[in-house]
Amino acid sequence: MGNMENKLTVAVTGASGYIASWVVKKLLDHGHVVHGTVRDTENEDKVGHLKKQGVSHDGRLRLFKADLLEGGFEEAFEGCDVVVHMASPFLIGKVSDPENQLLRPALEGTERVLNAVNASASVKHVVLTSSVVSIFNDAIEAAELPDNTFTAEHWNQTSSLDYQPYNYSKMMAEKKAWELCENQDRWKMTVVNPAFVLGPSLSKRSDGASIDFMSQMLRGDFKMGAPLLYYGIVDVRDVAETHVHAIEREHPSGRYISVNEVQSLLEMANTIQSVTENVEYPLPTKKLPTFLLYIFGPLRGFSWNFIKKNVGHKIQFDNAPARNKLGVRFRSIEETYRDMVLQMDRDNII
Numbered sequence: 001m002g003n004m005e006n007k008l009t010v011a012v013t014g015a016s017g018y019i020a021s022w023v024v025k026k027l028l029d030h031g032h033v034v035h036g037t038v039r040d041t042e043n044e045d046k047v048g049h050l051k052k053q054g055v056s057h058d059g060r061l062r063l064f065k066a067d068l069l070e071g072g073f074e075e076a077f078e079g080c081d082v083v084v085h086m087a088s089p090f091l092i093g094k095v096s097d098p099e100n101q102l103l104r105p106a107l108e109g110t111e112r113v114l115n116a117v118n119a120s121a122s123v124k125h126v127v128l129t130s131s132v133v134s135i136f137n138d139a140i141e142a143a144e145l146p147d148n149t150f151t152a153e154h155w156n157q158t159s160s161l162d163y164q165p166y167n168y169s170k171m172m173a174e175k176k177a178w179e180l181c182e183n184q185d186r187w188k189m190t191v192v193n194p195a196f197v198l199g200p201s202l203s204k205r206s207d208g209a210s211i212d213f214m215s216q217m218l219r220g221d222f223k224m225g226a227p228l229l230y231y232g233i234v235d236v237r238d239v240a241e242t243h244v245h246a247i248e249r250e251h252p253s254g255r256y257i258s259v260n261e262v263q264s265l266l267e268m269a270n271t272i273q274s275v276t277e278n279v280e281y282p283l284p285t286k287k288l289p290t291f292l293l294y295i296f297g298p299l300r301g302f303s304w305n306f307i308k309k310n311v312g313h314k315i316q317f318d319n320a321p322a323r324n325k326l327g328v329r330f331r332s333i334e335e336t337y338r339d340m341v342l343q344m345d346r347d348n349i350i
């Protein structure tokens with residue numbers, strides 16, 4: 001399978017995560033050697049599925065212990081051709097201390113990881129997992145762009161520790177990475193900016209934001225009505241593919257938006273319903289009136305400021321560079337939802 005001629009040694013930080021697990025699997029399927037960093041190499045709930053992948057791929061996966069706030073990456077990067085830096089806390093809502101829960105691990109972690117890259121002479125390429133939230137903060141920004149379309153040129157300029165701190169942590173980390181990249185000339189960098197990632201998980205964990213969101217949808221948390229919010233959506237397997245293509249194919253250094261389609265919450269619910277015909281999930285069937293959103297939104301973590309700048313504002317993303325320069329083919333959104341609901345149902349995490 002894949003490109004067997006040019007086998008590489010690739011380090012992946014945060015290898016146990018939802019997206020990273022797919023990147024590791026695809027790299028192993030393509031014949032590469034993988035050095036995965038995780039916070040705890042003995043936590044079977046987090047790394048059991050990775051260890052099985054290693055065994056079924058001739059032991060080509062090695063796990064190393066490293067933490068964004070403490071370091072430990074040098075050993076994992078020794079002898080690597082490529083480093084994929086994906087570890088970063090993805091927390092929305094439940095954040096009481098944004099500086100310590102989000103910004104420090106994202107920003108100082110990126111500095112630690114790239115300093116370790118600088119210290120390991122073999123690394124020629126860094127692939128950084130950023131996000132579309134590093135490109136924009138509020139949907140209203142799209143109103144000023146041709147076809148309401150965000151491109152790689154755009155940067156999030158309005159997030160802060162107080163407003164959308166996750167977005168802030170990703171933007172600050174990506175900026176720091178470009179700065180460190182420009183200070184040297186041994187390694188080049190490709191940044192992948194995924195939109196909201198959905199699709200089946202390779203582990204049974206339910207603590208990730210993507211799985212948590214789908215659980216809320218299927219449990220009926222939006223049954224009263226869905227706010228008119230639009231999300232760029234992309235399949236986790238296609239995001240992994242974007243990273244793997246960035247590793248294997250010649251392409252210009254830069255930012256690559258990884259997104260398939262934009263849907264409103266209600267359109268998502270309708271599509272999910274259409275692919276899970278045999279089960280009646282309490283999905284939303286109507287739009288939540290905006291006045292109710294202003295009353296109940298703050299209780300669910302939507303501030304008035306967020307509502308004003310996001311509800312009802314259409315967005316689009318330019319995925320042409322990912323398709324044309326990296327050769328990514330995005331699968332249908334129906335397949336994404338169907339496979340995700342099947343996996344969550346099978347693993348009892350709805």
Ligand SMILES: NC(=O)c1ccc[n+]([C@@H]2O[C@H](COP(=O)([O-])OP(=O)(O)OC[C@H]3O[C@@H](n4cnc5c(N)ncnc54)[C@H](OP(=O)(O)O)[C@@H]3O)[C@@H](O)[C@H]2O)c1
Nearest residue numbers: 014016017018019039067068086087088089131196197208
């Ligand atoms: N899911 C999305 O919709 C989405 C969209 C755009 C970008 N992204 C980005 O994609 C990456 C992976 O996210 P995901 O969705 O796969 O979420 P996830 O499953 O929660 O993965 C986050 C990873 O970061 C690791 N991590 C967190 N804090 C750490 C620390 N202090 N030291 C070392 N590792 C730490 C976690 O390690 P443990 O396994 O030990 O907890 C986990 O492996 C992140 O950079 C995220 O910002 C995600």
